[in-house]
Amino acid sequence: MTNSNDNKKSLKSFYWLWAILTALGIAVSLYAPGYLMPESMSQTMHLSVLTMVVFSVAAAPVAAGVYAAALYILRNWTHKGDSVPAAGPAFRESGKVVITWTLTSVLLTVFLLIWGLGALAADSAGSTANPLVVKVVGQQWVWSFEYQGQNGTTVMSNDLYLPKGREVLFHVTSLDVTHGFWAPQMGTQVDANDETITDLHVTPNKLGTFDVRCTQFCGLNHAFMVTQGHVLTPSAFTTWLNAQPARS
Amino acid sequence: MNRTKAIGIALTSVLLGGGALALAGYSLASATPHQTAQKCVPNPTKVGHCTLTISSYPDSLAGGHGKDGGAHPDWVSYLNQDLSVPANTVVDMVVNQYDGGEVLNNIFFDQVMGTIGNVAKYDGVTLSKVAPDHVGHTFTLRGYPGLNGQSGKRIFLNVPLIANEGENAVKIGSGEYPKPVVIEFSFKVGSKGVYQWNCEYPCGSSRVGQFGFAMASYGYMAGTLTVE
Numbered sequence: 001m002t003n004s005n006d007n008k009k010s011l012k013s014f015y016w017l018w019a020i021l022t023a024l025g026i027a028v029s030l031y032a033p034g035y036l037m038p039e040s041m042s043q044t045m046h047l048s049v050l051t052m053v054v055f056s057v058a059a060a061p062v063a064a065g066v067y068a069a070a071l072y073i074l075r076n077w078t079h080k081g082d083s084v085p086a087a088g089p090a091f092r093e094s095g096k097v098v099i100t101w102t103l104t105s106v107l108l109t110v111f112l113l114i115w116g117l118g119a120l121a122a123d124s125a126g127s128t129a130n131p132l133v134v135k136v137v138g139q140q141w142v143w144s145f146e147y148q149g150q151n152g153t154t155v156m157s158n159d160l161y162l163p164k165g166r167e168v169l170f171h172v173t174s175l176d177v178t179h180g181f182w183a184p185q186m187g188t189q190v191d192a193n194d195e196t197i198t199d200l201h202v203t204p205n206k207l208g209t210f211d212v213r214c215t216q217f218c219g220l221n222h223a224f225m226v227t228q229g230h231v232l233t234p235s236a237f238t239t240w241l242n243a244q245p246a247r248s
Numbered sequence: 249m250n251r252t253k254a255i256g257i258a259l260t261s262v263l264l265g266g267g268a269l270a271l272a273g274y275s276l277a278s279a280t281p282h283q284t285a286q287k288c289v290p291n292p293t294k295v296g297h298c299t300l301t302i303s304s305y306p307d308s309l310a311g312g313h314g315k316d317g318g319a320h321p322d323w324v325s326y327l328n329q330d331l332s333v334p335a336n337t338v339v340d341m342v343v344n345q346y347d348g349g350e351v352l353n354n355i356f357f358d359q360v361m362g363t364i365g366n367v368a369k370y371d372g373v374t375l376s377k378v379a380p381d382h383v384g385h386t387f388t389l390r391g392y393p394g395l396n397g398q399s400g401k402r403i404f405l406n407v408p409l410i411a412n413e414g415e416n417a418v419k420i421g422s423g424e425y426p427k428p429v430v431i432e433f434s435f436k437v438g439s440k441g442v443y444q445w446n447c448e449y450p451c452g453s454s455r456v457g458q459f460g461f462a463m464a465s466y467g468y469m470a471g472t473l474t475v476e
Contacts, residue, residue, distance in 0.1 A: 137354060140459045142388065142448060144356040156356045158404050175353050176450075176459050220464050224390065224444045228402070247355060 010076060018061075018068040025060030029053055038184040041206040041231060045187030047119045054115060058108060128167035131201065134160070136172045138179030138192040141221035143212055146247075153246035160212055160229035162204050163237035170200040180215030183229055189215055204231040285332035285474060288339055297434075298337050303327045303344040304385050304409060304447075308468070309423030310346075316422050323462035324385070324451050329471025335439050338364070341387075344428035346420075349384030349411030349449060353458075357386050357448045360433065362405030368433035370410055377408075383449050384411040384429075389473055391443030401438035406448070407431060437475045446470035 033049055033056075040046045079085040091097050135146035142158065149155040160183070162168055172181045174192040181200070182189040190200045214225035232240060288298035303310065304326050308317040312327040324347060333339050352358055358380035360368045367376050389405040414426030447470070452463030462468035 137356070139354055139448070140463070141444075141446065142390070144354060156359075158356075158361070219459065220466065220470055221444050221446060227404070245359075247359075 014068055014072040017071060018064055021064035021067050022061045025064050026057050029056030029060055038211070039206075039208075040187070041185040041208060041210055042187055042202050042204050044123050044202050045185060046205075047123050048187040051115065051119050055112065058111065062104075062108070128203075131167040131169040132163065133169050133171065134162075136160075136170050136181050136192065137175060138173070138181060138214065138218075138225075139175040140177065140219050141214070141225040143181075143214075143225065143227050147241060147244075149244065149246050150242060151246075155241060155244040156247050157244065158227055160227065161237060161240050162229065162231050163234045164204050164207055164231050166234065167201060167203045170202070172198045172200055177218050178216050179218050179225070180213075182213045182215045183210055184213070185210035186229075191216060207231050207233065285330040285472075286328040288331070288333040288337070290334075291340065294338075294340075296337055297340050298333060299340045299342065300331060300333065301342040301344070302331070302387075303428065304347050305420075305423065305425065306347040307423055309421050310425075311421030313467070320462070320468075323465075323468050325462065325468045326447075326471065329467055331445075331471065331473045333437055333473065333475055335437065335475050338434055338436050340434045341432070343387060343407070343409060343431040345384055345409040345412050345431060346425040346428050347384045347409075347412055347451075349382065349409075349451075351381045352383050352386075352408070352448075353450050354448070355380045357388065357406055358383060358408050360407055362389070362403065363407060363433040363435050368407050368431055370431055371429055378410050382411050383408045385409045385451060385469070386448040387445060388448045389435075389443055389445040391441055391473075401441075403435070403437070403443055405435055407433050408449075439475070441475045443473045443475070444470070445473055 030053060033053055037049050037052070038045070040049055077088075133148060137144045137146065143160070145157050145160050147155040147157070147161075170181070170188075170190075172190055172192045173196060174194045176194060178194070179192040180189060181192050183202075186202045186204065188200055188202050190198050192198070208231055210229040210231070212227045212229050214222055216222075218225065286300065286302070288300040291297040291299055304324070306324055308321050308323050308325040310325070310327055312325065313319070313321075317323075359377040360366055360375065367374050369375075370378070386409060387405075387407045389403055391403045409431055410429050412426050412429045416424040417427045418425055447463065450458030450463070451469065452458050452460045463470070
């Protein structure tokens with residue numbers, strides 16, 4: 001049996017391991033999204049990325065504690081031989097440990113809840129009185145987009161064109177099976193269902209191109225149900241819209 | 249079981265599992281198409297042009313699916329599904345449309361898009377769109393840079409095929425069909441890539457949106473266009 005000083009000395013290596021892995025986890029949480037996540041082209045996407053970073057940083061000490069404990073136990077408490085090892089003291093008998101992990105779990109959960117509600121409130125999508133309405137139609141295996149043109153006409157396109165700085169209200173639907181309308185750089189995704197209109201708001205805040213993909217496995221050519229989106233200046237968007245042939 | 253033996257078994261399992269995955273991946277990657285691709289024929293009188301002729305039928309009796317239409321003789325079909333064209337050429341395409349038709353479920357596809365001039369000739373008449381309630385099929389081709397490692401340019405092309413309402417007049421394979429509506433159009437392709445095409449007229453029946461059966465199976469109303 002080890003004495004108290006041995007235990008403290010031994011636990012020191014666990015704390016060091018925990019600290020190092022936590023620092024590593026925080027570094028990955030801070031820098032990896034820049035390489036792994038799509039470019040942010042809306043406030044919605046910005047908040048999504050920020051939420052992921054903050055949640056990852058908050059989770060880093062927890063994950064590091066688990067990994068450090070696992071490594072520490074494997075290194076120090078591996079039982080050799082074929083005999084059944086004697087049971088050690090159970091954690092649940094330690095009041096300090098139980099209170100610490102219960103309080104930590106509660107605090108982390110409350111933090112995630114408050115952050116999530118705050119992020120939802122901060123995303124001002126849906127607040128504009130006069131958004132640009134775009135009907136998004138998914139069908140096997142092509143996207144098409146309908147706009148209100150001049151004099152009540154309809155304009156249709158296979159590419160999604162949006163003006164920068166104006167709120168867009170998508171009416172998302174499908175003509176056959178369920179599709180998934182996903183614009184990664186916009187941070188928006190919603191199912192496109194047959195005979196149902198689902199609303200989705202976003203305000204593009206950066207010029208450039210973005211991807212539009214299907215996220216629901218929808219049949220033979222699902223993997224190729226992709227197209228491009230373009231965020232234009234408001235004047236360029238108006239020019240594009242007016243140049244399109246009226247469909248009705 | 250001693251530790252060395254356990255480690256040996258674990259390593260062997262990992263190697264065998266990895267080998268099986270690698271074999272499956274290699275087999276899929278090197279799998280040949282289900283049919284020999286129809287090649288675009290160089291046009292001797294127009295430099296940089298080639299001609300590709302395909303046909304659409306109300307069934308599978310025209311010969312492409314074997315004697316008496318193969319497994320699904322009543323399924324609508326294009327005679328050739330896998331097409332091959334040389335890089336950086338203008339493809340002059342001819343579609344012989346033998347099938348009837350009705351109403352598109354999305355009027356977006358009544359318009360000719362992505363061809364040179366955004367027009368096609370229908371029995372010699374140049375049109376940019378057709379009546380959406382008089383469409384037999386569509387030839388809708390698309391490709392997106394980056395998919396499958398392709399480097400070619402992005403393509404989105406749609407040509408609606410007018411419904412053929414003629415009486416049966418010709419025999420092809422074991423099927424009888426009206427005189428075809430001949431649709432001609434041209435489009436440019438860039439460097440190498442594999443593009444997907446399919447019909448966007450709901451002609452498959454029996455599933456949501458009429459996109460089942462022939463519409464949901466390679467070899468009938470969908471295929472590839474390979475730029476090589």
